[in-house]
Amino acid sequence: MTLLHDRLLDLPTCDPTARDAVHQRAADILRPSGALAWLDEIAAWVAGWQRTDQPRVDRPGGLIFAADHGIAAATRVSAYPTGITEAMFAAYQQGRSTINAFARIAGAEVRAIDVGIGVPTGDIRYEAALTPERFDEITRIAFDEVDRLDNDLLVLGEMGIGNTTPSAAIAAALAGGETAAWVGRGTGVDDEGLARKRAAVQEAQRRIAGVTDPIEILREVGGAELTAIAAATVAARHRSLPVVLDGYVVTAAVLPLSVVNPDALDHCTVGHCSSEAGHRRLLERLGKRPLLDLDMRLGEGSGAMAAVPLIAMACAGITDVPTFAEWFGAG
């Protein structure tokens, strides 16, 4: 049993009183009944997980976990060299990347966390990505990072050259179907790169054919930043912190949680559907509707961050607008 197994055993549920209070208020608010449709649902969802009938997004935050991958060091599965992981990490720290620009507009803080840059995981074709010890170590880092947060909404993002390959391996192992269909072009590999990715995922599949525990599958064919994202998602649940998921990599990283416990992602919404092959199918499998559908394929948490203002608006549409009774009573 890993630390992540432990923390998954006793997941808090949402506060149904807070959630229902928002539903009730939404029905009376100064606009045609049901006019905000899904956004009212989002506000109720935030309320349930923030455990307050006054849901707010005043202090959104983002954690970007970055790491390198053995598979990317061993064979060309990305359009970019592995050194780019470190370069992008520096850009996050200096506030210069796309996620930082988006976060400034969303009024969010972003923190980038190195969970294995320059320390590539095992090549998933031939060995486990992470040892049990390393897996627990990364889990602990992610738990600590989330415990330190003072946010009311959490965006999870990732950076790791080559990481759509382990993502596809997780999806293929846990969601089934044609393996090749889970493998996309990521940052934009050519046809040969795509063929290499598919072959790598198939080899990893064969290697872990006997593994059934979803968390073990994450450890075997995932990666350090994927592990951190899964752990941060669970930690956020224990902190009453609603989570906004990003693209294919983040979704694949949390998929094992939902296989262990179908309710494990109830505190998560999906910021966007990316154009990476497999993301839409993965979201369908999770029963999650993305807020945005803009063909983005960047990662970094950018698609999730892009959705943050919408979630803030959903909440403000409940808390900052009077009901008909309040308005006409006051008028």
Place this chain on the structure above:
Amino acid sequence: MTLLHDRLLDLPTCDPTARDAVHQRAADILRPSGALAWLDEIAAWVAGWQRTDQPRVDRPGGLIFAADHGIAAATRVSAYPTGITEAMFAAYQQGRSTINAFARIAGAEVRAIDVGIGVPTGDIRYEAALTPERFDEITRIAFDEVDRLDNDLLVLGEMGIGNTTPSAAIAAALAGGETAAWVGRGTGVDDEGLARKRAAVQEAQRRIAGVTDPIEILREVGGAELTAIAAATVAARHRSLPVVLDGYVVTAAVLPLSVVNPDALDHCTVGHCSSEAGHRRLLERLGKRPLLDLDMRLGEGSGAMAAVPLIAMACAGITDVPTFAEWFGAG
């Protein structure tokens, strides 16, 4: 010839140099090529219409035009009484409605303009909504409002109990097809209300069967706030001000402009696709893709305002992020 006809004759085009500069920068920026997909196109579009290679959304603004409708006074085509138009106008002015709550999150100013509250238009079944004189008067008000703005992006919204009926009449007259398919439930009328709306639109259709000038159709079966929106859209074009269109009513209001001149809406993007029947078809007819698709059906400019942070992010993704050359040259 109305004032609106005049102002439509000589529409400025976008600045292709600014637009192309953004496209070129987008191709080199510190992220995988094409990763922001459509958002890069949006940034280039803003640049072209703001006439700068540094597109920004620092001062977004919203104009909400409000007015009453003869058809709503004469027969029940809305789930709400006509007095609600005035009540909502007061809510906008006091910053208490949904659009105000959304605007605070988008960092936008919102101004509500009364172009005919308590002065209902003619009942479009039997007479023109607006006389030529009144049409010009409203056009002038909208021109003046836009001329006074100090914004870098403009959201257009509307309020007018009953106004999906004139919107459907415009759409039916100009976009053709089955009249009934353009008539939806608006704020939520029941089946009888829907039948009344359809009958009203069909009567209006018969009355204006000989009218071919799209602007005259707007005057005949539109309304005061719809006219103001069409005029504000044209005025924004003359001010190098990109426009974000809202839902069905706003889209129907600007449809006549695009029939007069297929390029007339090139400076407009569409904030969202609402759940009002006909909106999606109208957007397809205009060849416009909505940024959001959230089943909203509120009006007020709310769906357009919800998209403003995305447009701001698209611009910041160009101006606030270095190119690979800038980053690695500097590093």
